[in-house]
Amino acid sequence: MNLIFKNATIIDKNSKFNNQAVDIKVENGVITKIGKDIAEEANFDIIQLDNLHISRGWFDSSVNFGEPGYEDRETIKNGLNVAARSGFTDVALQPNANPVIDNQADVSFVLSKARNAATSLHPIGALTKGSEGLDIAELYDMQNAGAVAFGDYNKDLADANLLKIALQYVQDFDGLVIAYAQDSKIKGKGVVHEGIVSTRLGLKGIPALAEELQIARNLFLLEYTGGKMHIPTVSTEKSVQLIREAKAKGLNVTCSVSVHHLVLTDEVLKDFDTRYKVTPPLRPDAIRKALIDGVLDGTIDIITSDHNPLDIEQKKMEFDLAKNGTVGLETAFGALMNVLPADVIIEKLTGGKKIFKVEDHAIEENAKASFTLFTTKGNHTFTKANILSKSKNSAFLGQELKGKAYGIYNNGKLIINE
Structure with missing residues (x-):
């Protein structure tokens, strides 16, 4: 052509x-x-x-396509078509499937499903077997098969020693550990940000501390072990400050923020619409603005759609019971244009390639x-x-x-x- x-x-x-x-x-x-x-x-x-x-091809560091196991939500073929029409030449696929992508054969399977597509797919392997947080998965074999990083999607790793071992182990082959930050004990049964809106609506709140405490712990581990850590979808002002300080100390840490946390606030929850139930939860406007500041000053490296298709049976139910997640590929650029300059958006939609070791091509x-x-x-x-x-x-x-x-x-x- x-x-x-x-x-x-x-x-x-x-x-x-x-x-x-x-x-x-x-x-x-x-x-x-x-x-x-x-x-x-x-x-x-x-x-x-x-x-x-025209810009360098956009890269999304966090998408879910369901396949294998949840093809009713999305398939790899259609998901990659959505990504292409949404402007993404490359996407990193989360291991959130059934079975969880936690071994070499699973990585090879999803890559085979993506063959000949316009958008290139880059699998993320699960950090622990079955994403259950008990045993380290086959990280080295998965990287040899094509995995670009390792993490358990939207699951915190309660065992600090397991994360320490993972950070030490992946240094032998320059692997990247993704450390989702949310202390499940502090989160408890919370479903939205703990604050004025949760009180007004009578919904159980999740303290910002649930994220911040986990980030502080994970950064201490990174400082001890060395290696590379990526913290996905940060959502509080204190989280950004902790990462800013860690970078100033020379730690090899990067982070992302989702489009919806830069654009929406918890005020949209007033009608109990489960489309707005996401994890981390939407925050107040002051925190949203602090996240934008983190993007502008370079503390936040990547903006992701955190694309997570869920069918109607998982969303059209009581707020407490509905699953967390929103589709976001189609709206990523248009939503961001309401809050950020175009050149900043492009930088944050392309800069993640270097972090995830995805091939990048100059326009020359x-x-x-x-x-x-x-x-x-x-x-x-x-x-x-x-x-x-x-x-x-x-x-x-x-x-x-x-x-x-x-x-x-x-x-x-x-x-x-x-």
């Missing part, structure tokens, strides 16, 4: 073409020319889109063509008809989004929304 992308504004702070509108010529999956007014040729398709912007001549196509203009209200996922549990239904992803060019394939 030979293509010429016309009048595309490149957003890439490391490119000499940053913020310039140029044409991009792609031959057999390679960028062969970048410049003004590239002449049209007989064997090339011309791609012209309104207010076209003779480089592999792997990029996201999007526009920063136009507002639209997100409706159920806009959801591409099999499950419809979006926390952004009815929200006004700004700009949108057109699609991607990756792995020699062009995917553009109709």
Whole structure:
């Protein structure tokens, strides 16, 4: 497939073409020319889109697709199509399946399901067998099979010694440990952030301390062992400060924040709508603003959709009983454009590749063509008809989004929304 992308504004702070509108010529999956007014040729398709912007391919560090075991929620094939149409060239797949992805064969299986897709899939292996927090899983074998990191999705590791051993063990092969932070004993039976809203609604609260105490413990362990730790979906001001201080001390720690924690607050819970039941829970506006500050000052390295499809049987029930999670790939960029500048969004949607050792490709001549196509203009209200996922549990239904992803060019394939 030979293509010429016309009048595309490149957003890439490391490119000499940053913020310039140029044409991009792609031959057999390679960028062969970048410049003004590239002449049209007989064997090339011309791609012209309104207010076209192009950046390095976006990477999502936390998605769930259900397969194997929960194909009713989502399949790998459709999930990767959703990711492509949402602007993501690469996604890291959580091990939250049935069975849990905790061995070499499971990693090979999900990779086989993703073969020939436009969006590249990068499996995260479970840190413990069955994600039960009792025994270390087959980390080295999984990395050899293609796993990019190890963590138990949305499960805290109560056994501090087990995390210590894992951090020490993975250093032999430069592995990355993902340490979800929520003390289950302090969380108790809480379902929302402990504060004014939980009191008003009569819902059991989760103290911010449940996250912060676990992060403090995990950072102490990291300081003792060395190695690399990634803390996913941080959600409190104190959490950000703890990580900021750890980075200043030279610890090899990174972290992410979810789109919904940057955009929404716990005020949306007023109608007990379970679409807003997520983990960590949504917080008050002052904390939301502190998280944005953490993004802007570089403490927070990655923004993730934390995409988690759940079918209606798991969401349409009493608030206390409903499962945590929201789909988020389709809305990630448009929601973020309401709270952050475009260049910051692109930086946080691409910077995670280095952390997870995912191949990254510059937008320059003779480089592999792997990029996201999007526009920063136009507002639209997100409706159920806009959801591409099999499950419809979006926390952004009815929200006004700004700009949108057109699609991607990756792995020699062009995917553009109709």
